[in-house]
Amino acid sequence: MSELTQELKAKIITQLNLEDLTVDDLDDHTPLFGDGLGLDSIDALELIVMLDKSYGIKLSDPKEGRKVFETVQTMADFIEANRK
């Protein structure tokens, strides 16, 4: 799981151009949206594309996305449970 969270952090930083962050700066439990990392709706779309491209997981229900994208850890849990 730790390997997956590290991999996810690297992908998030690259995909969302979080130039000032390194993998070590990003905690597994930091909220990605709102007061945490401060991501926005376009970032959410980028993360949906990333899940599909990198892990073959399609996220069609926006309500589901709210929970899945809460933190790096929740994303990793979701990927582990749904990876094809």
Add this chain to the structure above:
Amino acid sequence: MTKPIYIHGSGCVSVQPTFEAGYFFDHVTSYTQNPVPALDPDYKAFIPALQLRRMNKSMRMAIFASRMAMQQAGITTVDAIITGSGLGCLRDSERFVEALRTDEGSLLNPTPFIQSTHNMAAAALALSLGCKGYNMTYVNNANSFESALLDAMIYLTEHPAATILLGGVDELGERTTQFWDLANYLKRDDATIPTPLIEQATPGEIATEGATFFVASQEPGDHTFGKIRAVETRLEVDAPEIFISGFLQRNGIEAETLDAVVLGYNGDSRYDEIYRTLGSSLFANLPQIAFKHVVGEYDTVVAAALFLALGIFQRQHVPQRLLLNHSSIPPILRRILIYTQRRGQNHSVILVEK
């Protein structure tokens, strides 16, 4: 009939440190490569980190150059934003098309899609300034900035109380540069900046990128350092001398009353002959100034020539590195004509006065 517009501030990002305080082409950064990306100023001085991360280079350069211009003019808001861009946000366009090709139309990342349009720089400027006024981008090859300039003159004639941002921006794209290379547009082994001109010129141009922005209005003010009196463009001309003479005549000016002329020599021996012919006829007795040999070639590079002309007025000094001939420089420089073309097309003349 349009009226002259006054320029109160300017900012330029290019392959030279034109964004540094006090810089004015007396020292020139050299390159031996093609293409040459623009130098990156400290974008964070004007753009919050969270916004910066999603901006492509066009948007970054445009916002930085426009904020420089606004800072110089001493203003924080504008009524309208008018830009020109020959190829728009090229890198995101390429990313978007590449994703379209490799993923067969599915799984497209939203950011390159949103930012692949030509008007993204003007839109980003409007968002960053909270400007809900007129916002227009002209896409007209190497006359894109001139088209924006003409619209700025019309807009300010119709809105005499307005203050606007006017600018040109273009960025390099990896794939597009490869296509240009295949089309033999670019120099290869002998690619250098400063680019050798006239007798030393060789076929091809040096592809670069940049953004130049101006704060303009219909009235002079405390910060004014020049005015643009007229602009004209032609896609093709049979004889540039007749086109330029006609332009001067329409503006009631004799060539002898110009204090200097800025010409678009870029070191491409296939097209620089156009400037040489003019330099030995219509402009034979005038100081001739080049600029593309130090800032390279892109569709809206003429905006950098305007930046240069206004800087010459402000400093009353022509950098030696840019001077092409030995005609004596008048003690006071008040009137400069800019003439450029690209690959034998998109000719333009801009008349600038102090």
